[in-house]
Amino acid sequence: MSRPTIPADLDELLCSPFMLSDPFPAYRRLRREAPVAWSERWQAWVVSRYAEVGPSLKDKESLSNENRQALLFEGLAPQEKEDLKTLRHYFAQKDVIGSDPPDHTRMRGLVQKAFTPKVIASLQPRIERLAEELVGAAAAKGEFDFVQEVAHPLPVVLIAELLGAPPADRELFKTWSADILGFQGSGRTEYATAMVSQRSLTALFNYMTALIEARRKEPRDDLISVLALAEDQGRRLSRDELLATCNTILTAGHETTTNLMGNLVRELLRAPGAWAAVKAEAGKIPGAIEESLRLDAPKQRNFRRIKRTHEFAGVTLPEGQMIFQLIGSANRDEGEFADPDRFDLERENAGDHLSFGAGIHFCLGAGLARAEAATVVKALMRHAPDARLGERGYTWQERIQFRGPGALWVRTR
Template structure:
């Protein structure tokens, strides 16, 4: 494989800060790119990323299996195991159930924003983007949403643990302790539901059976952890990235203020424009060729969701944020059998969050031009987004 001139590495601070120029060069000149000494390759064009994601017979999801600890995890399994797991959890996580959550999501968002509004300023991340999805997923699971600070710490340790080689010994020890607490808490909750079922998702997962056998405790643990991580990380980052994009493009924000029916499409464009998950992992199941490049069996493959979503072959003028764009087909939630099970919930939460935010504070503004990015090599989000939402900004609608 020819060594390219571009220096792309997701661990580099300059890449984390703004990966999109790197993605553009990869798509143009190096669609399958060797990731230095890691022995992995990154895939950057839409067509190729979609092929990797849908072709589980060529690219295994097993590389994702350790993301949330123990158990066969839905995100890290291949058929037939994935088919069994997905069919079981689908019964406990239906579109009708998600749609029925909208009044509660709106109630929680309103409470959070009204609390912030009394001060005239807020941090969007810590006061809305994080507590809203965490509270909702905790209530769905049937766990105490008052522990959301613990949930945030546990989930962050789980996803950041993938970059353990970049951490100090103390940081790795703290992360391991957090992940153990995470597992212990949910294993106890699972055991309680086996003894005394409740009207919650953990109980539904414990009860779920197919023709042969029920989910094991480790499988229930892995799925509940995955849901909580998504609530803590992915949806939080979607809301933060979306509001930041609107504030960085005031003409687009004004379009949304003038026509609130654009909000669902704004969510889709935000997912495309600044994807909360930049990439995940696959492993070549056998020797395979992609975009004219030979990939050996066992090679770790990084399909760049965020690069695919900026591919000019799929989306004209892809670096432009446009709330009226047809963003259909973006890969922010994946593709194929691993399309995100929680996508309808994430979309609903982001829609409601933006509706409630703009209804109360239509003239919101940033307190600073500085952007404090999340310290993650595969998630893209914000640590904080300080806003001015003073009384003069309050809507009179």
């Protein structure tokens, strides 16, 4: 049986610069012409419609998150793979995202203790102080880059503190997070970018190993103490699992929230009447957050490994291959959302988006990300009620897998 393949011109478009600034025309064509199809350029299956992306995110029988990162290195030369053995080793480890039941159930049970509604509520005063400090200082300048001065530092400070690192080390965590994710963001794994990721991953793990040893001797009220002690008590987490989980908490929690805040503020300042509407009625902020998540998913695509050959949407998916689930496309599926390319504060089903995933891998930090975004918007309303897009406007990050402004200039007076 021949496999459905993405048309050659559309497949080329998936690796073009257009995907960085405006991937949505390509997404529309995929939904229409090749909703479940093979990409020669990505060397993976691509799923683009809401009706298929949602179920595939939930499928734990036929699709796997374990060792899925290994597929990203298959196109490299043998010597390049050897040079990257440290990176490949750690991305082969199981963590709270990169695992299946029963290991996933065990690890998620430990990590989710740090993201309960009660814990998030206890973090709210700290989030508010950070937002006041960062937004207040930035707004006083008259014009500032919202990403650089607010959206990027705020979540990484919180994550670093949650892990037990001092605020003074937040610049290290910012650099490590950006570098580690860099090799995944271009659509194809590039050797030079992956080497940068490996160096930062090694630095992060050396740092966290020292922190883990310190907490084993003198536990504190932080997540790393909980995880380090859990490692001792029955070896519920191996050392590699523990380090991989720390990496996941940092990179996933930082990247998603930074992009969410950048996308949200961008839309509130550019969509007609949106900023005035949330200023007049703060109760609209939660809806604005959901609509921003829908319109511009902070993580545009998820990927999984096909662990057994099976039929899906009339297509045979062979064991061992990769499948990309285009969350950014599903969230703008005209079959699910009316006028999907418009930012609509009144959209009733905005919360049906898939930006935080679905099923057993639904994002543990979703509540924290929403709390940070809402707090920052309120701080911006207080310090810059007349905020508008600056003359320099915005630029997009140059990464296909993630979507958010690389820079977003805001004028406050």
